[in-house]
Structure formats: structure tokens, C-alpha cells
Amino acid sequence: MNDIRSIIKDRFDKVFSQLRGTKIYPEESKLRVSLPIVNGKGQYIFDIKNATVDGVVEQHLDRNDVFVPNMWSVLIAIKNKVTGVETLYPYAPKNNGNDPSVHAVGFVDDQIESLYNGFLSWNVDNQVMLSTYPMEKFKKVPRQQGAFVLDSQDAAVNEGIQSEWTLDKALELIMPRYTIAGTRDHKITVTFPAAGLNFPLNSADYEASLVLYLDGFLVKGGCEYKGGAGTNPFGDAVGQW
Numbered sequence: 001m002n003d004i005r006s007i008i009k010d011r012f013d014k015v016f017s018q019l020r021g022t023k024i025y026p027e028e029s030k031l032r033v034s035l036p037i038v039n040g041k042g043q044y045i046f047d048i049k050n051a052t053v054d055g056v057v058e059q060h061l062d063r064n065d066v067f068v069p070n071m072w073s074v075l076i077a078i079k080n081k082v083t084g085v086e087t088l089y090p091y092a093p094k095n096n097g098n099d100p101s102v103h104a105v106g107f108v109d110d111q112i113e114s115l116y117n118g119f120l121s122w123n124v125d126n127q128v129m130l131s132t133y134p135m136e137k138f139k140k141v142p143r144q145q146g147a148f149v150l151d152s153q154d155a156a157v158n159e160g161i162q163s164e165w166t167l168d169k170a171l172e173l174i175m176p177r178y179t180i181a182g183t184r185d186h187k188i189t190v191t192f193p194a195a196g197l198n199f200p201l202n203s204a205d206y207e208a209s210l211v212l213y214l215d216g217f218l219v220k221g222g223c224e225y226k227g228g229a230g231t232n233p234f235g236d237a238v239g240q241w
Helices: 004-018 113-115
Strands: 028-034 041-047 066-078 086-089 118-126 125-135 148-150 156-158 186-191 206-219
Touching: 004 028, 004 206, 028 041, 028 066, 028 118, 066 113, 086 206, 186 206
Parallel strands: none
Antiparallel strands: 028 206, 041 186, 066 086, 066 206, 118 125, 118 186, 148 156
16 A cells, blocks of 8 residues: 555656656645634635735735645644744644643634534635645644653643644645646635634734645646646636636
8 A cells, every 4th residue: 555655646646747758847845824813713715816915925926837735734824923923733733821831832612613513615816626624634633742850849840842743744634636827816725713703812922823734746837837738737727717
């Protein structure tokens, strides 16, 4: 039985073979779109083509390009508002500010868990690709979550060891039928029951976001490529230019 790495290699080989003989090559890349978590808000619409000022952390899809995803997730990001540094989590980190926690910064209660009772939908132009993909699939709590030590008053405190985290474990394998073309209008929506809920962190110096993260192969110029007798191997995904 193939493991994830061999499945991804097979997909890369397939994409590469579609472009053989051209000067266009697939490259390993990602798409990443972030939206701030807002109290009481239970619907977040990710537009993977929106232009962004930050093209280093946030990576969107250009109209000329094609992206073939392998794995994906909706992650939670905790960002330091002073330094701008973000930490990604495939689950909701908790810290109520009083009890010991393996997380220096986290949500003060369990209300954020409502996220995993919702679903994800994916529309391409007027076509429904996914209608109710369960958000539970994106919750991946690591087995190893740091450690505690005793301070001088014999109180348990966070030792500062980071939780176990790898991209392969944090993301969910996606079906191979999806190809994302910059010529099409892609809207990926997360919906969950959040009316009346609050999502505060234990520190005012930090803010939380939802992050749509897709790992896969970027084909620069993939929408414009014409191969063979004026055809494009991604023609079905590209649609009308």
C-alpha cells in the first residue's frame, strides 16, 4: 500500500509528464490565505486569487497559473502583533491564563472547538466541487505536546518545548481530481456554529486567524500553455481563457 510520500510522487510524475517537451515545469509550492477569527462570526470565505500585500507568508494564485493540490487543511494561526511572527496549529491551543498549559499563548476556553463542528464548501464559478466537507478531518492533535517543569514555588509551568508538528501529519490528503486554474473563480468557505461565541486569547498581544493551506505543485503559465495540436493538458480546469 502506498504511503503519502509515494502518492505525492506519483502525482508529481503525472503532472510532469503532461508538460514533457515544453519549457514549463511544475514546482513544489503552496497556496495560503488567512482570515482573522472574529467573535460570533461563523462563516469565512477564502478567495485564493485575491491580491495580497504580503506575498511571502500569504501566497495566492496568479491568473496565468495552475495549482495541483496534494494535501490541505484549515489551520489556526496565532500571531504576535508586535513582531508579526505566526505559529500554525492543526488544532486549537488552549491557555486560560491561570492553569498550567503547554501553550504559552492560547484560547481561554473551549468555544473555538465549535470550528470542528462545521463544514467546508468549495465552489468553482457556478459549479459545486464540495458541499459539506467535515471540518473534523482537519483537527489533528499531536501525541506529544511539550512538557511541564516545577518552578521555585513547586508550581507546574510550561517548559517551552514545542509540540510535535510536521506538514505531512497536519494536512489532509486531498482527492487527485482537483486542479486549480487562475482563470476560474474559486471560493472556499468554512461554516460553523458561532453565533454568540467569543474566541479570546489569553494575551492581548496576540491575534488568531484561520489559514487555508494547500500543499502541491505550481505550474507557472499553466493556463496559457498550448501543447500538441493547440491543446492544454489542464484545459478542463482552465476553461475559457
